[in-house]
Amino acid sequence: MKVFEKLKRVFFKIVPNYAVGSIIVTLIFNFLVFCGTKPITESLHHYEVYTPIDSAIPLIPAFVIIYLLAFVQWMVGYLILIRHGVNTCNKTLALLFMAKCLTLIAFLVFPTTISRPDIISGDIFSRILKLVYWIDTPYNLFPSIHCLESWIVFRETIKIKTIPKWYKIFTLVMTLLVFASTLCLKQHVFIDIPAAILTVEIAAVISKKLKVHKLFAVFNRIGISKNG
Secondary structure: HHHHHHHHHHHHOOOOHHHHHHHHHHHHHHHHHHHHHHHHHHOOEEEEEOOHHHHHOOHHHHHHHHHHHHHHHHHHHHHHHHHHOHHHHHHHHHHHHHHHHHHHHHHHHHOOOOOOOOOOOOOHHHHHHHHHHHHHHOEEEOOOOHHHHHHHHHHHHHOOOOOOHHHHHHHHHHHHHHHHHHOOOOOOOOOOOHHHHHHHHHHHHHHHHOHHHHHHHHHHHOOOOOOO
16 A cells, blocks of 8 residues: 555656546547557558658668657657646647547548568567567558657647757657658658648647647546545
8 A cells, every 4th residue: 555655656746637637538549549440440451552762761670769769759758748737738638639530530531551571680670670560560550650649749849948959859850760760660651751740730720729628628627636
C-alpha cells in the first residue's frame, strides 16, 4: 500500500491532475484507431502507393534507432505541453483527437500496405528492425502515425514562448529525422508523410472551429483525485 502511495505521488509530480482524464481517453482512442481498424479492413484490398522517391531511397537499418526514439519524443513533448497549463493541455489533446478521427476515416476508406525488403544482414540495427517488422504489421500506413505524432509535438511546441529556442530546434530536427526514418526503414512511402502533415493541419482547423478542447475540459473532470 505504501509503495502504491509513493508511485501515486511520483505520478502526480509528473502528470498534472487536470490532465489524467483526458490522457486516459486519448490513449484508449489511439489504441482503437490503430489496432481496432485492422480486423475491419483485413479482408479489403490494400493499396500500395509508390513514387520514384521511394525507389531511390535505400534501406538503412540504423534509422531504427530514430524510429524508436520517436516514442520518447512524443512522451516528453506531450508531457511538456500538458504541463504548460490546462488550456494548452486541452487544445493539444483536442488536436490529437481530431487528427486521429481523420486518420480513422483514412484507414477505413483507403487501406494501404507496403512490400518490405528481406533483411539479410545480421548487424544489431538489422536485428532490431526485424523485431519492429514482426511487431508492427505493414498496414494502416496512410497517413503515417509516426509522422503525425511528431508533427503535432513540433507545431504545438513552437507556439509556446516560454519553451527554450534550443528545444524547439531540437524538436524540429527530431521530427525531420522521424520523417526520414519511416522511409529509410521502408515502413512508409513518401506520400504518407505529407498526408500526415495535412491531416494535422486540417484537424487543427476543425478542432478550433468545433471547439473540441471544451470536450476535453469535461474529460478532465474525471481525473484521479490526489487524495483519493
